[in-house]
């Protein structure tokens with residue numbers, strides 16, 4: 257199957273899942289996660305109509321954005337752990353950042369986006385470690401308020417929602433994590449304040465959509481497995 261075929265399949269999965277829970281398919285954005293895949297693979301997906309791509313590593317994002325420089329309407333979503341010393345490069349290229357997870361990163365990004373002089377605010381999501389696993393990135397739910405306030409304190413950032421990565425490829429665990437994230441959103445201003453939930457990957461996007469996903473991040477189902 258080609259990338260184009262897999263994209264069609266993925267969009268069908270999204271549409272079916274949305275309709276099944278009484279939502280509109282167009283209210284779920286598909287981010288094609290292209291980490292470790294070539295710029296050529298991204299171009300193939302682009303030619304099949306895909307516009308939003310997700311990358312995890314700053315250097316790889318820079319390399320791919322450079323390779324695809326002439327393609328002006330690609331939207332890059334940064335979905336990996338972001339270190340402050342990489343904030344400049346990511347602020348320059350990304351259209352959405354899913355992984356703000358500290359007060360200091362919020363401040364650094366605010367400053368870097370301001371220095372880029374872009375028009376409009378940069379949409380960012382706060383990554384939350386809802387399952388409390390110690391090795392995972394993301395803010396502890398108890399410090400979410402503090403990080404949200406830090407983002408809102410930056411004139412160049414827009415806190416658009418919350419993101420999480422579930423503990424394992426287990427649908428029961430995934431649902432528990434997604435429901436916990438949705439509950440946190442409700443406790444911090446609800447859908448009006450935080451319209452986006454970035455949840456759902458290749459193995460659990462249907463569960464995520466049932467739990468209110470507005471963005472799903474899908475890699476394997478589109479580009480095939482990673483080495």
Ligand SMILES: *Cc1c(COP(=O)(O)O)cnc(C)c1O
Nearest residue numbers: 289335457458473474475476477
């Ligand atoms: C790699 C990755 C994805 C995509 O995962 P698949 O299982 O390949 O769909 C989504 N989100 C994040 C944060 C990732 O690192």
